[in-house]
Amino acid sequence: MDVPQKSIVPAVEVRDLAIGYDERVVLENLNFAISPGEIVCIMGPSGCGKSTLLKHIIGLYQPLKGDILIRGESMVNTTAERKKTLMRSLGVTYQGGALFGWMSVAENVEFPLREYSDLTAAERREKVLEKLSMVGLEKFGTFMPAELSGGMCKRAGLARALVLEPDLLFFDEPSAGLDPLSSAELDKLILDLRKRTGATVVVVTHELDSVFTIGDRALMLDKEQKTLVADGKPAELLRQYAGSRVGDFLSRNGTAHR
């Protein structure tokens, strides 16, 4: 008798995806799946479409072709209301933090709770403090975003992304504009988060040190071929693609983990 096997639904699955603006194709023939709990880094040279791909995965843009599945559910072929619900279940942090300038840091973090939870004001405050503590900003709740440094804005954005406790986190260029120390702190924070929450993390970056530090897996995009050219563990990719353009990209940038 066959024993039924428990199938694991990928946290994110991309099927035959083509993305672009209007009729201009940026990336095509994309096929990959991300397992629950994985940290996957999407990397590639500037302008290859990393952030565009992320924005398609999180539902901000409509792809030219193909499908994107979040926990097995299509983000493309679905109703507007269902798509909104799916999008809400994702935690997304943007390059600059994308904090609302007229709200304090604590109010920014509280915002999704006010929108979607029935918690009392005291419960919300407690939750906000918990998330701010997670990112090391518990003393900065009353500050306005303009009073924070770039790294702190990103961490506050992360606290806001975490407040509804999503199991899928997306980071768009978390290291952009940060000094190496702040960048390393953010990497450590991402690793801690995965350890604590077991969340699936997708990071778009071209900082190879980050890829080697946090990535279970790396996806390499190529600007000229307009598609995914490498998929695997970062260290393995470095060995496997030695001498090619992928290996060259990895060895020129990632120094600490070779």
Place this chain on the structure above:
Amino acid sequence: MKKIFSSCGDFMVFLGAVAGAFPEIFRRRTRRWREFFYYAEVCGYQSLPIVLMLCFLMGVVLGIQGAIQMRKVGTEIFMVDLIGFSVLKELGPLMVAIIATGRAGSAFAAEIGTMKVNEELNALRTMGVDPAGFLVLPKLCAMLIALPLLSVCGDAAGICGGMCVGVTVLKIPVAAYWLRTMDVLGIAALLSGLIKSAVYAILITLAGCYCGFSSSGDAQGVGRGATRAVVMSIFMVVISDAVLTLLFSFIGW
């Protein structure tokens, strides 16, 4: 030509999004009181001094010009009618709209454009919050309350300006000026001005917000969006003024 049609299409899509978000006003959770009061203060209360000053001066200028012409034909008392009607029905709401365009319309475009550059609009969308409802409706409600109120204040200041000229230049007694004003100005004159103000409020807010949403995602785009908001608002205000004046003339207002 293709660009104009494309822009018109985009504006229609934007109007549809705002209309679609309208029920949010009636839901407790999506009623944005804080944003409403913030914009009511910025667009209304903070604009009051400049509205009072400009409308008063406009009344003075109109009074002087009117006095010169009326004196020629010996009908000085009709200057009161001229001031009252033109301020209440036309110049008061128009002056307030122009000030609101400069203060609020361009600010709305710049604010939303900057939010676009900073990816705050994307952040709202990924949080499942409709940017049209979140950003446009509180501004629209605040402007709908603030502009008619400002218009009433501007009307009063304009009439006071005209009265100063009437009393000092034409030697019309204050009581006589006041009685004549009350005598000739009916509720219709006030109402037509208030309706115009409300329409201007809607147009200025929609033009400002649309130019913010449609601005390109860079610093230059934000500047261009703010400029476009002012031009578009003034254009729409003048067009609507002509249409409304025509409509009111048909119903005898």
